[in-house]
Amino acid sequence: MFEGFVTIILLILINLALIVLIQNVIQTNPGVASGIFIIKKSLHFGPFHAQIWSYQRIVMGLFAVIDVIVVWWRLIRRYHQYQMNHIIQELHYIAQGHLDHRIPFRLKGRSQHVVTSVNALVDSAVRSMDDERQIEKSKDELITNVSHDLRTPLTSIIGYLRLIEDKQYHSEEDIVKYSHIAYEKAKQMKNLVEDLFEYTKVQQHGAPVNMMQLDLSQLLEQVSASFELEGHNKGIEISSTTRPSPLMIEADPEKLGRVFSNLVANGLKYGMGASYIRLSAVEHQGQVQIKVANDGEPIPEKSLAHLFERFYRVEASRSKATGGTGLGLAIVKSVVDLHHGTVDVTSTPDETAFIVTLPIKQPKEAKEAADHEAN
Known part of the structure; x- marks a missing residue:
């Protein structure tokens, strides 16, 4: 004035x-x-x-x-x-x-656009910082969990080998027993390292995906056949069905095979008292729904929301007999996400089912990215 x-x-x-x-x-x-x-x-x-x-x-x-x-x-x-x-x-x-x-006042004209842009920029920066902190926290948790899960079998391996090294055994049977325990623990470590490698590979930004036309019927039959002997030894019948057959989809056959192998292996490990594991696929409105179901013990309701988290294991499944790494279902979700699909789980006293929903045809951007990675 x-x-x-x-x-x-x-x-x-x-x-x-x-x-x-x-x-x-x-x-x-x-x-x-x-x-x-x-x-x-x-x-x-x-x-x-x-x-x-x-x-x-x-x-x-x-x-x-x-x-x-x-x-x-x-x-x-x-x-x-x-x-x-x-x-x-x-x-x-x-x-x-x-x-x-945040800038609290409202103006007229272009000045208000400046205020809105500044507030949006601050919100974006805060979200980025929160995401960065979450990533760092996630990395720390990953290192902690891996260290814990590697240290436990490694301690057993060193302990039993030390008994042999110090000749603290009474007979050759003791040597065989200690060696066998060390061997089993080493396999457990190998499984963890392989699962960890697979998980980090599919989690990486721009992870290569080899999209191609594949017959889902044949893939599910191959997965069923690969676990048939193990299922027979446990008294579990493993079967697969698809409608229609053949059922053609666009996917990475290697990664998708890993998904259903992990789900079947999960059913064999944790489906206590199960008599069957059934893989079924149905096409519906441009999508295919694949169900991997078993009639074993139900999963506790409080655990359903956490099953796909890294290193999460249902409390009853932490026994040495199962030997799970806690990464199998996390790998499943990561691969399904790469295929622009979803994975859910339901569990009742009658049946536990993992339901994977995938598009028949992948989005154009996904195929172009896959072709670029391949070249």
Whole structure:
């Protein structure tokens, strides 16, 4: 307002100076005065033919219009500068570490776009920082879990080999027994390392996916056949069915085979008392739904939401007999995500079922990315 007041004073002084100059020009030039008089007499306005009796009125009116425009422009310009300075102050406050603060006021015009963009940028930065912290936390948890799961069998291996090294055995049967235990623990470590490698490989951004046309019927039959002997030894019948047959989809055969192998292996390990493991696939509206079901003991309801987390194991499954790494189902979810599908689980006293839903045809972007990785 002070600047507006000063601007008005300066404009009045400029107007007076210009009027004095115009009057001097007219008074010192009789021809100009005569021309103005002739124009004044010839101009009529309105129905009553009103005349302009003084050129000063025209000059003053013109100056008044110009003054109003200049004052308005100056005030609006200064007001926008004031708004921008206020936004900059808010930005400095946020930059000092107050990341929970947002610019609270609403403006008009482009200034509001600036405020909205700043608030959105801060929100995005906070989300990125939270994601980064979550990733770091996830990495720390991964290292901790891997270290724990590797240390346990490694301690047993070193302990039994030390007994043999120090000749703390009574017979050759003891040597065979200790060696066998160490061998089983070493296999457990190998399985963990392989699962960990597979999990990190599918978790990597831009993990290569070899998409191609494959017959899901044949894939499920191959998975069933590979576990047939193990299932027979446990009294579990393993079978597969598809509708229609053959059932063609676009997928990575190696990774998809790993998915269903992990689900069948999971049923064999943890489906206590099961008599069957059935793999079934049905096509419906451009998608295929694959169910891997068994009639073993149900999974506790509180555990269903955590099954696909890394290293999560149902409490009853932490026995040495199962030897699970806790990565099998996490690998399943990661591979299914790579195929733009979903995986769910249901468990009742009658049946536990893992349901994988995949698109028949992969999105165009996914196929182009797969082709790029292949090249």
